[in-house]
Amino acid sequence: MQFGIFTVGDVTTDPTNNTTPTENERIKAILTIAQKAEEVGLDVFALGEHHNEPFVPSSPTTMLGYVAAKTENLLLSTATTLITTNDPVKIAEDYAMLQHVADGRVDMMMGRGNTGPVYPWFGKDIRQGIPLAIENYALLRRLWDEDVVDWEGTFRTPLQGFTSTPRPLDGVAPFVWHGSIRSPEIAEQAAYYGDGFFANHIFWPKEHFQRLIAYYRQRFEHYGHGQADQAYVGLGGQVFMAKNSQDAVNQFRPYFDNAPVYGHGPSLEDFTEQTPLTVGSPQQVIDRTLTFRDTFGDYQRQLFLMDHAGLPLKTVLEQLDMLGELVVPTLRKEMDAKRPAHVPDGPTHQSQIERMAARAAAREVAEADAQSVVAAEAARSGALAGAGAGAGTARSAGTGAAFGIKGA
């Protein structure tokens, strides 16, 4: 199982001393935090993408490229990449490039973005959020999976004879998670492609996500990617720790009370009861996180939000020390021990290479079967063998690679 952190990259005033980092200080802090993630033994660092203040990460691959150069093993991801307002062609290029720079230590999480004005600023309409996510991702897949693409859709100019460069590392695109907090359409999309589904449940009660994840798992199986419990599930989490739990509560309360999103709303006590937020001792964080598995089944990736609401860099780094030393080793041991052998571990570039090879082999078998069925059928009816349109059977399974260059 993979453990990591994700950041939205907010620039927020520290309510305890009324200081606000500059954009430069915050950007550098995020880069320091990412390197710290590797140092304390975490697996994943995921960066948000935003195009409005008070958030700084507007250019994720620039920052992730730097982190790639400074780390050895850390998997670089996003939380999320805006599949609605970004041009899918630029996403295909940027993240294939990052794959090469980082030697494959890259995956991504697609999200729609919920800031209304960002859509018109990028020439889009938020009411088209779902259709944009669907069409743009369908194109993105083809740009990665096929060398030459002819394409025409609703939301961008058509493409004729286009090759997205560089080609994905080893011919295998980054693994993709689809993040959503309420849309079954996105769970359906993730299931259709056999991609991962990430439920950032940090602001909502678990019952809602239990239903959404169960739906994704069931549809993953429906589309033939494996059993429901073999689907790729990622979860959010949010923690603040101190050796003594009351110290954690006292230290975190001013940040909680003034935080963007939930500050000045529910009490810390209500919010920790109703959402996955855990403020307490490392043991409490371990106990709470282990309940996620009971609620959602064996899952592949756990990301924690650690650096928001104006928490100073020094505090965040101390928190990461505790997370890496006192929490994750136990969680990793427990979760890995409980996970049955047929349930996949967290996806990596290497596991994707193997999965894509298996998928291609299965497709070849299916095509060969279809051909021989057609041939047998043709022989039986006395018609010319080979005249049948057996290739049609493969179409329903393939989303990209099977189609190659489109004929005129």
Added chain:
Amino acid sequence: MTENTSSPKKLVAVSAGLSQPSSTRLLADRLAEATVADLRDRGIDVELTMIDLRDVANDITSNLMTGFASSKLQGAIDAVSNADGLIATTPIFTASYSGLFKSFFDVIDNTALTGLPVLIAATGGTPRHSLALDHAMRPLFSYLRASVLPTSVFAATEDWGHGAADDGFPTLPDRIRRAAGELAAAVAVSKRSTEVKDPFALDSSFSPIGAYGAQ
């Protein structure tokens, strides 16, 4: 499994009254009693749920900020969403429904009340506020595609002291009876509470690869 036709109809009364005791809650009680009595006269079993928004006022504010309902508030939202009939009562503050009343309906999904028969009612210090029912409350429920009944009931303070209609004009009890009769008739034929709603039902036109996906 055949539908159990004898399952009780679900009637919900929401009161946004703030004081305790509250004349808004009193009006909600009177309307609920009259509706239940009317339905029983028709031989229809009914289950009544009273909701005081005062009890979930903090939860409503938190929901506005965090985007999710506490389990207590979710219970109230579910009761309203799955009802066969709703009695919605609010005090008139500053020429309209109270902010608490509006906030409660703001945190409910805007498709959850479609087709719901709603009896709107309000209280105020003087009868001069009575048109707030028609210029504020009726459009709110029309927007939500609820079915707002023709008779709405406004109770000014002075209405609580009027008896029989000796002057020939209808009094508060007359208006309550008429409105309750309209609501009971609508509740009697409502199937809303027995309908199964699938939150994951996708639009039939939806495709995970879109219209242009595999080309």
